[in-house]
Amino acid sequence: MSSIDIFFEPESIAIIGASRVPGEIGYEILKNVKRSFKGQIYPINPEVTEIENLTTYNSISSIEKPIDLAIIITNAKEVSSNLTECTKNDVKAVIIVSSGFSDKLLTKLDEQIKNIRKSHKMRIMGPNSLGLYCNTLDMLYLPKERLKRPEEGYISFITQSGAIGATLMDLASGEGIGINKFIALGNNIDVNEIEMLEYLGNDMQTRCIAMYIESTQHGKELIEHAKKIIKNKPIIILKAGKGERGAIAAEAHSHHHVSLSKIYSAAFEQAGIIEAKSTDELFNYAKSLANQPILKNNKIGILTNAGGFGVLAVDETVKLGLELPEFAKETIRSLKLIPSHISKENPLDIGGDATADRYQLALNGMLRDKSISGIVCIALLQTPTLEERVINVIRESKLHGKPITVCMTGSDYTKKFATRLEKYGIPVYSTPEKAVGALHVLLKYNKILKKFK
Amino acid sequence: MSSIDIFFEPESIAIIGASRVPGEIGYEILKNVKRSFKGQIYPINPEVTEIENLTTYNSISSIEKPIDLAIIITNAKEVSSNLTECTKNDVKAVIIVSSGFSDKLLTKLDEQIKNIRKSHKMRIMGPNSLGLYCNTLDMLYLPKERLKRPEEGYISFITQSGAIGATLMDLASGEGIGINKFIALGNNIDVNEIEMLEYLGNDMQTRCIAMYIESTQHGKELIEHAKKIIKNKPIIILKAGKGERGAIAAEAHSHHHVSLSKIYSAAFEQAGIIEAKSTDELFNYAKSLANQPILKNNKIGILTNAGGFGVLAVDETVKLGLELPEFAKETIRSLKLIPSHISKENPLDIGGDATADRYQLALNGMLRDKSISGIVCIALLQTPTLEERVINVIRESKLHGKPITVCMTGSDYTKKFATRLEKYGIPVYSTPEKAVGALHVLLKYNKILKKFK
Numbered sequence A, B: 001m002s003s004i005d006i007f008f009e010p011e012s013i014a015i016i017g018a019s020r021v022p023g024e025i026g027y028e029i030l031k032n033v034k035r036s037f038k039g040q041i042y043p044i045n046p047e048v049t050e051i052e053n054l055t056t057y058n059s060i061s062s063i064e065k066p067i068d069l070a071i072i073i074t075n076a077k078e079v080s081s082n083l084t085e086c087t088k089n090d091v092k093a094v095i096i097v098s099s100g101f102s103d104k105l106l107t108k109l110d111e112q113i114k115n116i117r118k119s120h121k122m123r124i125m126g127p128n129s130l131g132l133y134c135n136t137l138d139m140l141y142l143p144k145e146r147l148k149r150p151e152e153g154y155i156s157f158i159t160q161s162g163a164i165g166a167t168l169m170d171l172a173s174g175e176g177i178g179i180n181k182f183i184a185l186g187n188n189i190d191v192n193e194i195e196m197l198e199y200l201g202n203d204m205q206t207r208c209i210a211m212y213i214e215s216t217q218h219g220k221e222l223i224e225h226a227k228k229i230i231k232n233k234p235i236i237i238l239k240a241g242k243g244e245r246g247a248i249a250a251e252a253h254s255h256h257h258v259s260l261s262k263i264y265s266a267a268f269e270q271a272g273i274i275e276a277k278s279t280d281e282l283f284n285y286a287k288s289l290a291n292q293p294i295l296k297n298n299k300i301g302i303l304t305n306a307g308g309f310g311v312l313a314v315d316e317t318v319k320l321g322l323e324l325p326e327f328a329k330e331t332i333r334s335l336k337l338i339p340s341h342i343s344k345e346n347p348l349d350i351g352g353d354a355t356a357d358r359y360q361l362a363l364n365g366m367l368r369d370k371s372i373s374g375i376v377c378i379a380l381l382q383t384p385t386l387e388e389r390v391i392n393v394i395r396e397s398k399l400h401g402k403p404i405t406v407c408m409t410g411s412d413y414t415k416k417f418a419t420r421l422e423k424y425g426i427p428v429y430s431t432p433e434k435a436v437g438a439l440h441v442l443l444k445y446n447k448i449l450k451k452f453k
Helices: A025-036 A076-088 A103-119 A162-175 A193-202 A219-229 A244-254 A261-271 A279-291 A307-319 A329-334 A356-368 A390-400 A412-423 A432-451 B025-036 B076-088 B103-119 B162-175 B193-202 B219-229 B244-254 B261-271 B279-291 B307-319 B329-334 B356-368 B390-400 B412-423 B432-451
Strands: A012-016 A040-044 A069-072 A093-096 A123-125 A131-134 A152-159 A179-184 A208-213 A235-239 A274-276 A300-304 A374-378 A404-407 B012-016 B040-044 B069-072 B093-096 B123-125 B131-134 B152-159 B179-184 B208-213 B235-239 B274-276 B300-304 B374-378 B404-407
Touching: A012 A025, A025 A040, A069 A076, A076 A093, A076 A103, A103 A123, A152 A162, A152 A193, A152 A279, A162 A179, A162 A279, A162 A412, A162 B307, A162 B412, A193 A208, A193 A219, A208 A279, A219 A261, A235 A261, A235 A279, A261 A274, A274 A279, A274 A432, A279 A432, A279 B432, A300 A307, A300 A356, A307 A374, A307 A432, A307 B162, A329 A356, A356 A374, A356 A390, A374 A390, A374 A432, A390 A404, A390 A412, A404 A432, A412 B162, A432 B279, B012 B025, B025 B040, B069 B076, B076 B093, B076 B103, B103 B123, B152 B162, B152 B193, B152 B279, B162 B179, B162 B279, B162 B412, B193 B208, B193 B219, B208 B279, B219 B261, B235 B261, B235 B279, B261 B274, B274 B279, B274 B432, B279 B432, B300 B307, B300 B356, B307 B374, B307 B432, B329 B356, B356 B374, B356 B390, B374 B390, B374 B432, B390 B404, B390 B412, B404 B432
Parallel strands: A012 A040, A012 A069, A069 A093, A093 A123, A152 A179, A152 A208, A208 A235, A235 A274, A300 A374, A374 A404, B012 B040, B012 B069, B069 B093, B093 B123, B152 B179, B152 B208, B208 B235, B235 B274, B300 B374, B374 B404
Antiparallel strands: A131 A179, B131 B179
């Protein structure tokens, strides 16, 4: 068991700076921990006797029971003495949520944390950390009414920006995409992105690691660890702070020097890490990588009930170096129940009047066709002939073991069904270009697997 | 008055092939026309006496009153005789929705339409046309329950793919984005994209023309007309059928030869047309171009309550050649009420605990700063300290006449407020990169205006 495990599986949590005022961070964290965490909770606040029916304590030392994890939410100036108290009481791990440190105060804290680590086993995350989120511990201060919590899934997320991580989690929840663990590091004075990466690499529940980083001081370790991890699960990273001014902004934000983006890109490639070029790509690729099998080769099939979308999908296919092989004769034969005016070729446009039955015929044919390794399925649900049953038809295609990504474009009606597919682990995108890109990234990962075998 | 006007302002509409069976195109169109259109409606169906409380007619000739517009929804084989009947009864305009034509049948129809046009004033859209949508006439067959209808806005859309147009309209409706006119041409044997472009160019209600095309046989006219129109309103085009296979798919879909994408790109530039590289860009740029003033120069300001998002926005700013000038001294002075640990520089990160008041101070300062021509405003609404009032604060910034684009990322809670801003004409994006791109396109249009002055 590594010293990181305790962050995710504590048996007791002390909340230093717990508050009874709704809207305050010390209240929101307590409320969310209480709702999610089944172990012992010790709110620390010398001014009140209870918060949300939990007895409060004056200080860490007054608890007199072992504390696995302490969350510090106090004023920046008080953090140092809070930390000292934690070391005296054998707290195993600390997350410092507090922010608003002056440069001077941050330098002092940095020194203190490094000194603590010389003589104590206590591990420390933060400061400026948004903390953790997983199925058994939600310590985010962002209210549930404003930021939806996702169902349990296979993507885990390490982020140097709490805001980016949290809002992407919100976005994921809205679309029905599952998240496993969320880690917002803040300043990584002690616990850093490498240790978290290693932890998630060994975590059986995590199938895809997504990261947002602005800089790292541990480039070599990142490459070393990634090379091992990517044999078991893909790593996808969005590196920010690329532009000159971006570098300055990133520096102000994370108090680290930011190296050039090209060096990072080269390092990522060397390590078998998939680099996302934008927030959109990070999000869109992660949900495909976490839920779909690899794409064996560049031969794919496109199925659509809308000609124009098919054309756009083919454009993207060509752009990304994917190919659209001809259907096997057997496949064409299996499509004979599809009206004769529809040409039985790849891309397969089954017409604006397509039904769920026609989708089923087409999907079954394409899934059995050995010349096709993966499918982009475009389904415009707005046409009056297409029954809701098409969702089950698409869902069942998962059983064939070939990767599939879906394009559905629209508002309420369409999104309701897209969410249902996402819950079954089939990634849905609002444009054909994104659906093709999400299939292509599964080939990219396959190539990485082969390279690092 | 051009011969195109009658499509949008008919006083009477005949629906040839009206049906009383819900789910059938002939029923869905009738239902939507009846709901939206205030003039006279003549359903034509010799087998029933009424549909949805409207008296039906046996044929066009049995109506004995002038007919401005006829919509043909019959079987492909019947379309030819329907057309002939329309010419005999002085119908002014026809939209052929019917599809499923064999190559042979299409060639014959092509000939017939060209012959009709030699001797008649009757204008003909289609076949394979999804028809029109505007505030006073909704003739789409896609049910309202599946495809939301947008509020009236400033974007008008010409599309060679009905599906792409319709689903983007659905997407727009879901986000609160207004649409003015929607035209799905189908095969453009008579009425073509150039005439529609000219019509929208003269249409006072249209402020931005968005187009999806797979090919045009009228390249020179497109350039000529566009050059004039873009002096008054921007034109943005997504050209599909780029890849070799894309060209084949586009050909199969629209029965036209597809030229090379590079020739198109060069022509678009020559004509002052903004080219969208993806469905996403078409959508994201159009809502900015239709609702925001131009960006005078490349000097912008970034405001955020989330450091990481600020870094990503700066990256995109640098990538697109935009600049982040220093704030004027006066601006810095005006920000003195913002806590001292926040550095008063561009990009301005007002902290994770920012309130609506802090946004107001910052926005007012930046909007008055003469060194800044436009603003990207990032607002993460999930933080407990940020009040809903921030929406009004952002809305009021419109009064200053500087362009503004907004980034808000999240699910239900965030989207509710994003929709509200869209209704006020402030475009909202789910990633900082898109918000910066949407501001940048306003500079692009400004450069076009200068070039074609």
